[in-house]
Amino acid sequence: PSWFFDTSVQGEGTVDIPTHLVDLAHWTLFPVEKIDIHKDISLEMANAWPTSVPLAVYKRITNQK
Numbered sequence: 001p002s003w004f005f006d007t008s009v010q011g012e013g014t015v016d017i018p019t020h021l022v023d024l025a026h027w028t029l030f031p032v033e034k035i036d037i038h039k040d041i042s043l044e045m046a047n048a049w050p051t052s053v054p055l056a057v058y059k060r061i062t063n064q065k
Contacts, residue, residue: 002062005053012048 003009026035035041059065 002064005058
């Protein structure tokens, strides 16, 4: 559906997948240790950019003419 591409409805795709990757990293590296997110983790830097979808591809995906 077209709303899938509307970040005001769907949200940012980058929010979900990296969250799971971070969870897996913690569980893999520290399987029995409790991690305090306020003491043990810090965000040093982050970048985000849009994914361009050509109009023809958008129309095909959303079944629009």
